[in-house]
Amino acid sequence: MKSSLDPRVKRVVPENQETIAFKANDHFTTYQVFTQKKTGAQHEHVGIVHAPNKEMAMLFAKEQYARRGKVVGLWIVRTDHIFSTKHEDMDMFASAPEKKFRDPAGFMVKDKIKAFKENRNG
Numbered sequence: 615m616k617s618s619l620d621p622r623v624k625r626v627v628p629e630n631q632e633t634i635a636f637k638a639n640d641h642f643t644t645y646q647v648f649t650q651k652k653t654g655a656q657h658e659h660v661g662i663v664h665a666p667n668k669e670m671a672m673l674f675a676k677e678q679y680a681r682r683g684k685v686v687g688l689w690i691v692r693t694d695h696i697f698s699t700k701h702e703d704m705d706m707f708a709s710a711p712e713k714k715f716r717d718p719a720g721f722m723v724k725d726k727i728k729a730f731k732e733n734r735n736g
Contacts, residue, residue, distance in 0.1 A: 643692060645671040647679050650687035657689050668692075 642664035648657035660679045665671035671690045680688060699706070 642666050643671070643694075645675070646691045646693055646696065647675040648689035648691070649679055649683075649685045650689075651684060653686055657687065662693070663690075 643666070645663050645665060645668070647660050647663055649660050650657045663671050663674040663678060665674050668690060672688065675688055675690050679685070
């Protein structure tokens with residue numbers, strides 16, 4: 615690999631990294647990218663990158679998803695390391711719509727606070 619003058623690249627890609635040779639039908643690994651907009655905020659999924667290793671995935675993710683907006687943190691996760699439900703198993707969520715009492719949108723807290731303040735000041 616050619617040496618880079620950019621110190622950010624030097625941090626992510628070691629000087630002695632060998633060139634990766636591909637065999638026929640070889641592909642880069644898919645990584646899921648999550649960004650954090652400010653310290654303490656939750657990470658949000660923003661997309662994917664394809665890379666030969668996790669270091670290059672970090673570099674590609676930074677260039678693709680952290681260049682324009684404010685980002686303070688990145689999570690890079692190999693797609694095959696994500697454990698998820700299958701579409702055939704979605705019946706396990708069937709009872710959720712019946713539990714409206716758990717939906718926070720049903721509580722009108724703002725209205726109650728406003729009424730309390732008006733009663734207290736009035």
